[in-house]
Each structure stands twice: as structure tokens, then as C-alpha cells.
Amino acid sequence: MKMIRRLYADYLMPSRLGEYDSLLQRAHDAGYAQMSVRSFHRALAAPAASAERLRKVLVHRHDIDSDLRTAKKMFALERKHGITASYYFRLTTLDFGFMREIEAAGSEASYHYEEVADYAKRHRIRCPHEIRRRFPEIREQFIRNFNSITERLGLKMVTVASHGDFANRRLKVINHELLLDHELRQRCGIECESYDAELLRHFDAYISDREYPHYYYPMSPFDALGRFDRICFLTHPIQWETNWIETTRCNLRRVAEEIAWRA
Secondary structure, three states: OHHHHHHHHHHHOOOOHHHHHHHHHHHHHOOOEEEOHHHHHHHHOOOHHHOOOOOOEEEEEEEEOOOHHHHHHHHHHHHHHOOOOEEEEOOOOOOHHHHHHHHHOOOEEEEEEOHHHHHHHHHOOOOHHHHHHOHHHHHHHHHHHHHHHHHHHOOOOOEEEEOOOHHHHHHOOOHHHHHHOHHHHHHHOOOEEOOOHHHHOOOOEEEEEOOOOOOEEOOOHHHHEOOEOEEEEEEOHHHOOOOHHHHHHHHHHHHHHHHHHHO
């Protein structure tokens, strides 16, 4: 049964972009300001005059694990509604033209980092103590990647978001642990990590999309509107429209990485 559900989610599920379009309209009608992580973070530190703008907020965060095609469709819907959002790109999904287009529209394009998991898989490290011992080296790799993206993008990135990989789950070491280092943040000019407790405490509800048949966790964002004032909604484009080629590529890559890591 689980395999059947996975096949449906990956290859047969109808597009849910109409549902996303409806959510944006519903939030607008309910009086929510819809914005990026960067805008929300900076508004929190702004003068009291901005307090009214933050009274009812829906923060949109997109983790571009894969499927740039659907990400661009979601961006088009946001532009239609005149709202902004944050898009976090992995090294494997970087699209500098698209990222500049996002920034030009007032939204945010930044880095979805995974250096801890990458290092563990590359060096076949399966011990949490050993991977943490390598953190100084991994931090330097993060800085090199971050600076390279900034240089190629030609724009400053001030928030980032940790990616969750199967290696992180097996190690029980999350990529976000790297950003607990204050010096690293200063060197890169990072103001906020999307999983910072100081940021998350300002939300009344944190909702993430899920694959079929659940779609959302812990509740539907439609149900949260009107019930909660400050909502963060995390989405992944691949959950909203099937993309056979991209999904197959990602599935094969995941299998290959697991085999190599365990070899």
C-alpha cells in the first residue's frame, strides 16, 4: 500500500496548483499580509509602526529540493496575487536567472544548505560524534559555497534554510547545527536561519506540506486562516505537481547515495 501511495504521489497525482492559487486568494481575503522570511524577520526588528502590518501574517517559505519547473509556476501565482515569498535553493537546484527574477519581484532567493549531510555521504561517516568533530572543516566548506553563490548571484543573501537529508536523519545531526556558530554567521552576513528558535517563536502556527495522502502537517493552512494570526507555511514544489523526469532522477540519486554511503 505504501508503494502504491508513493507511485501515485510521484507520477499520477493531478496538479494541486489551483489549490495553492486558492490559498493565496483566501489569505488575502482574510486580511493576511503575505511575505518572505526575510521581510518578516526584518519587520520584527522594525519600529513599532510596523506592528499593525505583522498582526496577521502568512510567511511563505519554499524549499527547492527539486523541480524548478513547478517552483516557477508557484512564483507566477504569487506575482499574480502581488505577494512575496522566500525560495531556498540547494546546490543541485541553483538557477541564477530565476533567483534574480525572484529578487527583482521583491521576493527572496537564498541558500538551502546541506554541508553536513554532503560531507557525511562523501566521506562515508556514520557516527554523529565523528561528523561533529569535522564541523570546523564543514563550516569552511559552507562559507566557500555561500560566498560562491553570493558572487555569482550578484546579490546579498541574509537568511538561509537547512535542508533535511536521509543522512541527517540516520546520524541524528541536522545541518542547522552549523549555524549555531555566531562567527560563521558574522563572516557570511547571515541575519537569520529559518529554523532559528528566535524566529519560530513569533509564529502561532508552523505548517508544512506533505506528500499524498496527507498533504499538510499538522493541519491544512486553509483551516489555520482565521484561527491563527501569524503562520509560516513551508512548501516543496514537488508536492504540488508531478514531474516524472525530475522525480525519477531524484529517486535514483537517493538510492545511489544510500548504497554508496553504506558501502
